[in-house]
Amino acid sequence: MSRWLLTGGAGYIGSHVARDLLASGREVVVLDDLSTGIRERVPVDAELVVASVLDTDAVRRALDGVSGVVHLAAKKAVGESVEQPLLYYRENVGGMTSLLQAMDDVGTACMVYSSSAAVYGEPAWSPISEDSPLQPLSPYGETKVIGEWMVRDVAVARPLSWVSLRYFNVAGAGAINLGDPSVNNLIPMVFRALDRGESPQIFGTDYPTLDGSCIRDYIHVSDLSAAHVAAADLVEREVVGVALNVGTGVGASVIEVMDAVSEVVGRDVGAVAVGRRAGDPPELVAQVMRAQETLGWSARRSLTEMVSSAYAAR
Ligand code: WQD
Secondary structure (H helix, E strand, O other), rough: OOEEEEEOOHHHHHHHHHHHHHHHOOOOEEOOOOOOOHHHOOOOEEEEOOOOOOOHHHHHHHHHOOOOEEEEOOOOHHHHHHHHHHHHHHHHHHHHHHHEEEEHHHHEEEEEEEEHHHHHOOOOOEEEOOOOOOOOOOHHHHHHHHHHHHHHHHHHOOOOEEEEEEEEEEOOOOOOOOOOOOOHHHHHHHHHHHHHOOOOOOEEOOOOOOOOOOOOOOOHHHHHHHHHHHHHHHHHHHHOEEEEEEOOOEEHHHHHHHHHHHHHHHOOOOOOOOOOOOOOEEOOOOOOOOHHHHHHHOOOHHHHHHHHHHHHHO
């Protein structure tokens, strides 16, 4: 049985990955500073170390007996990163430096890294291939690109097998107690509006898309989590170094998401069109062939399952 370190394992995505790593037969050590993570979300079968990835000594100790690391711990709000770029460089780039240093010190040779479609910025083409230029539009996206470069560079200098997973729009919940507690993204924002008796807003209906609203590639957090286990299997099995899109390969417009919510809640949510939000590309959809071929993984869950599970877990 192998033992894995999961940074950020008390968070929204991490709490799913922790369960799936355990279910794959691995021992799991979660390292989380609980700044946004929730202690109760760490499965009882996992060990919890309450520490920041910036604490290299604590990471080094947590790596004892560990064969690989899934690194999720990071700041992830695009708008906040524009306001506080140094916070993002300190936490995300500093966190990666500290983690890779600790891994180097103790000789940990496997890494699965949480990257983002934000590395592409506003791509010229959609669906987006992994070979598209990396042109992030925010400090958040920049720190994700730098993290990918750091892992790649370290792997040139010493033995390290790695996969970077570029997440598209993550949604849904694998259980009613594992919903996304932040209200940064479309689906949680729609539910918050409904809870307050307000109308959900569609940010722009004049985009060059079929219905005029923006198109995104929404992926169920349980499918995303399964991709981490497949990536952990791969880096343990062979020496690789690859960045993979993690999406469904199918886009949904904001209006289609509103329709899915209306279907789930059993009434028209009465979404209203408002102006565009600055910086939103019209369409971001993943090319998913490389993940399918490399990991033998693909997303299975529908938009309706994302919306209904998010609704049940809100
Ligand atoms: C989705 C679509 C909005 C709210 C961001 C980050 C990305 C990643 C995921 C990090 C857009 C529209 C939204 C609302 C709306 N983050 N919208 N009404 O912007 O695609 O991606 O989150 O790890 O890096 O950039 O996601 O959920 O904010 O928006 O119409 O009330 O919904 O304009 O088209 P986005 P989102």
